[in-house]
Amino acid sequence: MSLNVPNHKVCTWTQDYDNPASLATYTANGGYEALKKILAEKTPAEQIIEQLKISALRGRGGAGFPTGLKWSFMPRNYEGDKYIVCNTDEGEPGTFKDRDILRFNPHQLIEGMIIAGYTLGARAGYNYIHGEIFEQYQSWERALDEARAAGLLGNNILGSGWNFDLHAHHGYGAYVCGEETALLESIEGKKGQPRFKPPFPASYGLYGKPTTINNTETLASVPWIMRHGGQAFLDLGKPNNGGSKIFSVSGHVERPGNYEVRMGTPFSELLEMAGGVRGGRHLKAVIPGGSSVPVLPGATMMELTMDYDSIAKAGSYLGAGSVIVMDDTVCMVKALERLAYFYFEESCGQCTPCREGTGWMYRVIHRIEHGQGRPEDLDLLMSVGTNISGRTICALGDAAVGPVHSFLKHFRNEFEYHIEHKRCMVGA
Amino acid sequence: MLSTESLAQIDREIAKYPADQKQSAVMSALRIAQVEKGWLAPESIEFVATYLGMPTIAVYEVASFYNMYDLRPVGAHKLTVCTNISCQLQGVDAVVAKIQAKLGIGFGETTPDGRFTLKEGECFGSCGDGPLCLHNNHTLHTRLTADNVDAFLEGLK
Ligand SMILES: Cc1cc2nc3c(=O)[nH]c(=O)nc-3n(C[C@H](O)[C@H](O)[C@H](O)COP(=O)(O)O)c2cc1C
Ligand code: SF4
Ligand code: FES
Numbered sequence: 029m030s031l032n033v034p035n036h037k038v039c040t041w042t043q044d045y046d047n048p049a050s051l052a053t054y055t056a057n058g059g060y061e062a063l064k065k066i067l068a069e070k071t072p073a074e075q076i077i078e079q080l081k082i083s084a085l086r087g088r089g090g091a092g093f094p095t096g097l098k099w100s101f102m103p104r105n106y107e108g109d110k111y112i113v114c115n116t117d118e119g120e121p122g123t124f125k126d127r128d129i130l131r132f133n134p135h136q137l138i139e140g141m142i143i144a145g146y147t148l149g150a151r152a153g154y155n156y157i158h159g160e161i162f163e164q165y166q167s168w169e170r171a172l173d174e175a176r177a178a179g180l181l182g183n184n185i186l187g188s189g190w191n192f193d194l195h196a197h198h199g200y201g202a203y204v205c206g207e208e209t210a211l212l213e214s215i216e217g218k219k220g221q222p223r224f225k226p227p228f229p230a231s232y233g234l235y236g237k238p239t240t241i242n243n244t245e246t247l248a249s250v251p252w253i254m255r256h257g258g259q260a261f262l263d264l265g266k267p268n269n270g271g272s273k274i275f276s277v278s279g280h281v282e283r284p285g286n287y288e289v290r291m292g293t294p295f296s297e298l299l300e301m302a303g304g305v306r307g308g309r310h311l312k313a314v315i316p317g318g319s320s321v322p323v324l325p326g327a328t329m330m331e332l333t334m335d336y337d338s339i340a341k342a343g344s345y346l347g348a349g350s351v352i353v354m355d356d357t358v359c360m361v362k363a364l365e366r367l368a369y370f371y372f373e374e375s376c377g378q379c380t381p382c383r384e385g386t387g388w389m390y391r392v393i394h395r396i397e398h399g400q401g402r403p404e405d406l407d408l409l410m411s412v413g414t415n416i417s418g419r420t421i422c423a424l425g426d427a428a429v430g431p432v433h434s435f436l437k438h439f440r441n442e443f444e445y446h447i448e449h450k451r452c453m454v455g456a
Numbered sequence: 457m458l459s460t461e462s463l464a465q466i467d468r469e470i471a472k473y474p475a476d477q478k479q480s481a482v483m484s485a486l487r488i489a490q491v492e493k494g495w496l497a498p499e500s501i502e503f504v505a506t507y508l509g510m511p512t513i514a515v516y517e518v519a520s521f522y523n524m525y526d527l528r529p530v531g532a533h534k535l536t537v538c539t540n541i542s543c544q545l546q547g548v549d550a551v552v553a554k555i556q557a558k559l560g561i562g563f564g565e566t567t568p569d570g571r572f573t574l575k576e577g578e579c580f581g582s583c584g585d586g587p588l589c590l591h592n593n594h595t596l597h598t599r600l601t602a603d604n605v606d607a608f609l610e611g612l613k
Contacts, residue, residue: 119580120579121541121583122542122579123583154472158581159522159524159593160582161580161582163595163596197472198483200483200486200593201522201523201524201578203578216479217482217510217514219518278583278584286584315541352541363545366539370578370579
């Protein structure tokens with residue numbers, strides 16, 4: 029069970045070892061072999077990108093964009109500096125997989141970023157780490173020092189004559205910095221406010237230079253793919269949904285935690301791995317991909333498999349693979365109130381529909397929760413949401429609407445009960 | 457003015473970025489200043505601005521945009537509790553009630569003796585280990601319950 033002997037664990041295999049995060053554990057199991065081979069054979073960039081395309085690796089940060097295609101957007105013959113940026117600003121409620129990659133398998137991310145740097149012709153790379161996991165900012169820097177001491181970073185990497193270095197940059201409490209252009213602004217020493225797109229980062233990124241931004245799990249999957257081939261990765265999952273994926277399971281399960289399974293694994297199996305619904309209670313609802321994606325009724329989820337296409341067909345998104353489980357004790361009004369507060373609090377304020385709309389939605393849901401709702405409030409919520417969607421600079425605006433519209437779609441009766449009886453239906 | 461040790465730390469951060477992009481170190485520099493001084497007083501913000509060759513207003517904008525910077529004094533122990541959805545489902549309300557009863561303060565408040573400040577946080581990206589409390593911005597205490605939270609608070613003395 030390592031990078032050498034493939035089983036389904038692409039990113040979490042080191043957790044079977046005593047010192048999972050050490051360079052020694054990583055190299056003893058085939059770590060950095062892919063990089064060594066690439067540098068020794070001077071593998072052409074096109075070949076690496078081709079393997080990524082075959083693998084059907086899709087961005088693990090939430091949008092599921094094909095990674096090989098994204099890498100092919102970087103200008104090949106650009107004369108100046110280029111950058112590779114890793115997004116570990118994991119702050120989407122329900123998501124906690126990238127923290128574990130930094131804790132238990134930091135070198136696989138480092139190797140993935142070096143291979144990315146080589147393929148894309150970058151001069152340096154930065155990993156933007158969520159401020160609240162500062163301990164991982166420090167531990168990842170220690171892993172970088174280890175790699176540097178072993179000649180894997182810096183000048184003349186492994187005698188190849190190629191120079192490349194990696195650095196850690198931390199956030200300090202702003203969800204919106206997970207949005208890729210806000211993240212770039214933040215590395216540039218500014219407020220984290222998203223940029224208008226286009227231009228896209230591949231042409232105008234960090235310091236205005238061509239930049240590729242990928243999620244931590246995406247980049248950490250690259251060494252495995254280069255070692256075993258794109259086809260082997262694809263075969264772990266299903267067509268168009270290659271590989272395994274770490275699912276963060278939280279909420280009302282017996283054992284909240286990360287579970288790396290093949291793409292296409294039935295939700296029911298994943299739930300069982302997490303110990304099932306706590307206390308054997310009834311599964312009421314699941315948010316399958318982090319707080320920003322539409323909620324689905326429990327019964328619907330039990331019929332689905334965990335991959336981009338299956339969840340999308342059911343009207344939600346796989347997102348970052350953040351599975352929030354709710355049992356029958358949950359008041360959906362209270363749950364939505366908390367989510368609405370989050371988007372209101374974290375809106376960067378640049379676009380009027382998002383700045384005003386998130387506050388408005390929160391206030392309406394707050395009054396429903398507190399027994400002051402009015403019959404017309406549900407239509408009002410729908411229309412405020414509709415007026416945000418598609419009218420903002422970044423996707424945070426849409427992210428704020430997804431929960432509101434889907435909670436009302438699937439659990440409207442609870443909201444109506446709250447308005448009519450001025451109290452909660454759950455437990456009534 | 458910051459200590460020589462803090463300045464050495466800031467210099468290490470500056471070295472990560474291209475020579476003409478010193479301002480990229482502003483987030484770290486503010487964090488380092490805050491750790492040394494306890495909070496970010498106007499003098500500290502001005503000092504960081506001068507040190508990095510940035511307009512003071514630009515540094516102030518950064519300090520006020522990100523939630524973990526404190527622009528007002530806080531207690532010796534700043535406790536930030538994530539109350540977002542996963543932590544809520546995993547029982548954070550009971551933990552918060554216990555902390556508030558024990559310290560006699562609500563969110564956004566500091567105890568009269570200046571020892572504790574309590575803040576409400578957004579997702580720490582660590583939900584599987586929730587409920588969670590972030591101590592002085594950098595140390596995460598995991599799997600809190602209404603039963604073990606007393607011991608956690610005692611341990612901070
Ligand atoms: C509000 C908002 C928050 C985001 N947060 C994250 C995040 O924490 N981590 C992440 O990888 N991507 C996040 N994204 C998506 C990124 O913008 C980007 O698509 C992603 O990092 C690309 O990497 P990938 O293609 O490997 O997924 C966020 C997007 C938005 C709009
Ligand atoms: S949609 Fe919201 S968070 Fe995104 S840029 Fe506009 S105001 Fe900022
Ligand atoms: S919801 Fe509390 S850490 Fe994510």
